[in-house]
Amino acid sequence: MSRIALLATAAAGLALFGAAPATAAHAPTTTATTVTCGPSALRVGLSTKVCAEVTGNSVQLYGQISLAGPPSPGSTLPVKDLTTTLTGNAVGGTSLGHLVQPVRFQAATTQVRGVGGTVPCGSTVHAEFTSSALGYPSSPVTLDVPVTC
Numbered sequence: 001m002s003r004i005a006l007l008a009t010a011a012a013g014l015a016l017f018g019a020a021p022a023t024a025a026h027a028p029t030t031t032a033t034t035v036t037c038g039p040s041a042l043r044v045g046l047s048t049k050v051c052a053e054v055t056g057n058s059v060q061l062y063g064q065i066s067l068a069g070p071p072s073p074g075s076t077l078p079v080k081d082l083t084t085t086l087t088g089n090a091v092g093g094t095s096l097g098h099l100v101q102p103v104r105f106q107a108a109t110t111q112v113r114g115v116g117g118t119v120p121c122g123s124t125v126h127a128e129f130t131s132s133a134l135g136y137p138s139s140p141v142t143l144d145v146p147v148t149c
Contacts, residue, residue, distance in 0.1 A: 031056045038127070038143035042068055044082060044136040046105065050129035052088075052145045053116075059096065059147060060116035061088040063129030066109040077107035080133050084112045088127045090119040091144070103131070121149035 037051035047068045053060045063086045071077055082103045088096035097115035112129070119125060124146050132138030 036143065036145045037064075038141055041139075041141045043131050043139065043141065044080060044133045045078070046080070046131070048129065048131055048141050050086070050127045050141050050143045052125060052127055052143060054125075054145065054147055057118050057121050057147055057149050058116070059088070059119055059125050059145075060113070061086060061096065061125075061127045061129075062115075063112040063131070063141075064109060065103065065105055065112075065131055067107060071107075078105065079107075080105045082131045082133050083138075084132075085130045085138075085140075086112050086115045086128075088115045088125060090147075091124040091126050093119065093123060096125065119147050121147060123147050 033053055033055040035051055035053050037049050040047045040049045042048070045068070047066045048063065050061065050063050053062070063084060065082070082105055084101050084103050086099045090096065096117045096119070099112070099114045101112055101114070103110055103112060124144055127143045127145070128140045130138040130140045
């Protein structure tokens, strides 16, 4: 390769290098969201659990209802009218809310949302979710999650 060709190639390479966007240096800092769920429990014949989405010091709680397992072949999928309650608070601190909501469960996983807020870093959030139906007693599923920021 001649010296002129080598210099032309090097100059073109430097020009391309200088034209490359510097996105890595200007990438915005984002805080990851962590989802933590308590153990599932059978409530009203369905699998029920409560979860917390934590982003920094912001917490959003939700209860989740799903089938406890696959339906038997040929069986009808359950339809249940439920009353759900979702509650959350920073332990020893403020309430994150209390929501009572009717839900018609029709075999698809259903989430109940609407309780959350910001809490001080280092606090623990306590969440409670219940579902009840006529003829079934309600008992809560719970979760305690630290907010470490």
